[in-house]
Amino acid sequence: MKTYLSPLGFDTSHIISLIVRCGIERGDRICLIRPEFGKDARADRAIDAVREMSQKISGDISVDVLRVDNRNIESMILALLDEIRASTPPFHPDGSLIVNLSGGPREVLVALTTATLILAPHIHQCAIFSDIERETEIYNPPRLPFSIDERALQILADVAAHNPTSISEIARRVQISESTASRVCAKLASKELVHIQQEKQSRVVTLQFSGKIILKTGKRRLPGTLESNNLQAR
Secondary structure, rough: HHHHHHHOOOHHHHHHOOOOOOOOOOOOEEEEEEEEOOOHHHHHHHHHHHHHHHHHHHHEEEEEEEEEOOOHHHHHHHHHHHHHHOOOOOOOOOHHHHEEEEOOOHHHHHHHHHHHHHHHHHHHHEEEEEEOOOOEEEEEOOOOOOOOOOHHHHHHHHHHHOOEEEEEHHHHHEEEOOHHHHHHHHHHHHHHHHOEEOOEEEEEEOOHHHHHHHHOOEEOOOOOOOOOOOOOOO
């Protein structure tokens, strides 16, 4: 079952564009996020418009409204974390969640963006609606580990500098064995920081979005401590 999680103000363009782009069918669910406090007649009409649209497609599509405490950012984030977890495995084994980071009140959108980054591995896809182009862009949210060790960060930086590159070339430049380079790259790939693909006789390593972000933050784990230092990423 596919779930769309989206803020909603008075404009339904962003959620309708997303549904047209990704498709919806019987048994799917739309969860609209609205502030708990503050009345908005235009938003109520927008909710009715989304419900009417879904019913034209299938009577078995559910449209729920999640009211979040817009007076407290922490409360909003926690409520949205609960919603994300409830809509995805393991709590919902067949759940596939698409988060729409567009529209609605700004404070709700900030809370949803924060919750999305925290639970990114649970989320199938994210979407952003361009007010200028009037089109929806789909992307995969970055999966960010809290830290990686010095060797892994060194290899990640090498991949970035020579992207794409092969494992044998990484080993030669970093001056480590090919087996060590292969093991570290496999670990980076498991965290979705790089992608490894077999091409003829070589395994080609390509830097991913999450890897680029790790290099931008420039954090490494120090032995025996939880503190982090800055490392200039090239």
